Structures are given as C-alpha cells and as structure tokens.
Amino acid sequence: MSIYSVNGTERVLSEYAFLVSETDEKGVIVFANDDFCEAAGYTTQELIGKPHNIVRHPDMPKAAFKDLWETVKRGETWTGFVKNNVKGGREFYWVYATVYPVLRDGKHYYMSCRKKPTADEVASSIALYKTLV
Numbered sequence: 001m002s003i004y005s006v007n008g009t010e011r012v013l014s015e016y017a018f019l020v021s022e023t024d025e026k027g028v029i030v031f032a033n034d035d036f037c038e039a040a041g042y043t044t045q046e047l048i049g050k051p052h053n054i055v056r057h058p059d060m061p062k063a064a065f066k067d068l069w070e071t072v073k074r075g076e077t078w079t080g081f082v083k084n085n086v087k088g089g090r091e092f093y094w095v096y097a098t099v100y101p102v103l104r105d106g107k108h109y110y111m112s113c114r115k116k117p118t119a120d121e122v123a124s125s126i127a128l129y130k131t132l133v
C-alpha cells in the first residue's frame, strides 16, 4: 500500500507515513528510510551522498532553511512545515518536520523526522511563505 494519495500534482501523505532522513554536518544525505524515498520518488542509492536540497521546492523561502540550520547548529531542535519536490519536479508533498542534532562517533549529524501536516497547517504555511523570501 502506498504511503500517499495523489491530489492533482500533490502527494498527500497518509496518517501512517513517517519520513526519516539524516545528513552530515554539511547537509549531505547519509540515510533515508523507505517512506522518505517513496514520497520523494528516489531510490536510497540516488539519495545517499547527495545534498539535501535535492528535494527543495522553489516555493520554500530561504529564511525557513536559514532558521533550520541556525537552530540545529546551536544544538536545538527545529520544527516546521516544508514543501518538497518529488523527483522530476512535477509533483510535491508537504511535511511537518522535526530536525535535531545527533552526535555519533565524535561527528555531528542531523536527523529529520516528518509526518503529514493538517490541511489547516498547510494553508497557513502557504500564506506565511508567500510573505517570506
């Protein structure tokens, strides 16, 4: 069973979808779980070693990612709503993401765990992101 349904060009996540990815300190993907790969339309092999902006959607304001990076580099947890591109750029999906730092073997990594946002949360994020650059 798929972890999303299709509504036009949007992939709407199911309640059960749980998308996980991990990056190194430069934002290069070191891990992606099956749900993340399925939603984004990539295989694990295509994602590992690539910068995480591979899924960046042009509607996302730079300010959101600046805040994300500043927060996790301080050692804190960032939460926010993110619109991501599916491979090929013709479809997209929204997530509610929690991103936090992980220290492993003396190295810094960052983990993002994502679930389906509510329709209201998506609507507010669309309105907010239109006001940001």
Ligand SMILES: Cc1cc2nc3c(=O)[nH]c(=O)nc-3n(C[C@H](O)[C@H](O)[C@H](O)COP(=O)(O)O)c2cc1C
Residues within 6 Å of the ligand: 021, 022, 023, 027, 051, 052, 053, 054, 055, 056, 057, 060, 062, 065, 068, 072, 082, 084, 099, 110, 111, 112
């Ligand atoms: C753990 C982690 C997960 C991230 N997940 C995403 C994501 O799902 N989508 C996205 O566009 N950027 C994500 N980013 C932010 C990217 O690293 C990048 O800053 C962003 O895509 C903006 O691209 P740019 O820095 O080239 O402008 C993530 C960063 C971290 C540390």
